[in-house]
Amino acid sequence: MAQKATSVPRTGSWSRPPGPPSGKDSSGDAMSRIMPRGNLAALDLGTNNCRLLIARPEGDRFVVVDAFSRIVRLGEGLGATGRLSDAAIDRTISALSVCADKLRRRRVVLARSVATEACRQAANGAEFVARVAAETGIMLDIISAQEEARLAVLGCQSLLESGEGPAMIFDIGGGSTELVLLEDGPDGPRIVDWLSAPLGVVSLAEAVPGHVSDPAERAAAYGRMTALMREAFAGFAARLPKDRPVRLLGTSGTVTTLASVHLGLPRYDRQAVDGLVVPAEAMRDIARRLSGMSMAERVALPCIGEERADLVVAGCAILESIMDIWPAERLGVADRGIREGILRALLDSGSRRKLG
Structure with missing residues (x-):
């Protein structure tokens, strides 16, 4: 789905985390305008991963106090059946139960939990959300592709290279890929166009x-x-500005994994990867080398292993296709995105920082 936009509206609701209520309850809209005292949390349930971030507000910033990430493959087999499988649901609820326990133990006072492409597509997505609420107490909000793109930009735009000319931020997910075109505005980057392509590392790997x-x-x-x-990006690519300086920033497991390979890390190191700027040709060379390796050769590489070896090639194909339509000389790498965007949205409640 593609759409030109002068702004990306702030939508979605906030909720109390699992456990006994603290204080008087109020609506999501009202709560989103109040800065609570205590820890905040953001949970992002994607097609491939379940990620939680718990943070303590400090002025207009937040300090991370706990985090959780697990590959759950919620969208496994979704393309063939149109439904979330029982095995995928069980894996995901197991991970969400860990998240619910962390929310209680960390005394989170306000949380937002979102689900993306797998739940948008699945015929039993609403049924799954109801079961999650009943078994874990977590209230998942199935967000639109537009909201997903906005939150990803909000979470990582601070890592965009400074400079003139348009910029693109992209998020390669498990079930979809979001591309967001930005231009400088008086209040910071302004979203001028975006695309959500219904292909991510899981769906593309299953298709081919x-x-x-x-x-x-x-x-x-x-x-x-x-x-x-290329076919999925074609309409968006035709609208992109030509012959102007361009900047590129990626937030996804694909770009952080390839950045780790570029650095030769023996194990993943977020501090080394988050905010890294890599020559685009170096990333393209790594993508092509990985695509030519056998499964066993990819498994043997540090920072890839068994969990990522079967999906990283699809991620490489998506990344190369993005670099084809947006030929930046360098690629910025962000190990942050929707979760940080959720936290930033709360801290910016009242919206001093506008996109659009």
Whole structure:
């Protein structure tokens, strides 16, 4: 889905976390205008990952006090059946139960929990959300693709390279890929166009299986992946400005994984990766090398391992396709996104910082 926009509205609701209520209850809109005393939390349930961030407000900033991340593959098999599978739901509820326990133990006073593409697409998405509420106490908000893009930008735009000319921030998810075109405005970056393509690392890997032993077949599968992404991006690409300086920032497991490979890290290090700026050609070279490796060779690489080895090639194809339509010389890397955007939205409640 693509849409031109002069602004991306702030939507969504906030809720008390699981556990006994503290103080008088109020509506989400009213609560979003009040800065509570205590810890805040943001939970992002994607097609592939479940991520939680708990933070303490300090002025107009927040300090992280706890975090959780687990690969749950909620959208596994969704493209074929149109439904969330029982196994995927069980894995996800197990992870969300851990999150609910952390919310209680950290005495979170205000939380927002969002679900994205898998729950948007699934015929049983609403049923799943109801079961999560009943079993964990977590109230998931299935957000629109537009809201997902806005939160990702809000969470990582501070890492965008300074300079003139348009910029693009992208988020490669499990079930979708968001591209957001920004231009400088009097109050900071302004969203002028965006796209949510219904292909992410999980859905693309399922659409084009690439786990084959023959190198020529692997190359052919990678070619089919990039062709699918070029088609998905075509309408948006035609609207992009040409012959102007461009900046590029990515937030996703794909870009942080490839950045780790670029740095040769023995294990993932967020401090080394978050905010890194890498030559685009270096990232493209890594993407092509990974796409030509066997599964066993990818598993053996530090920072990839078994959990990411089967999906990283699809991520590489998406990343290369983005760099094709937005040929920046450098790629900024962000290990932050929707969760930080949720927290920032609360801290900015009243909206001193506007996008659009």
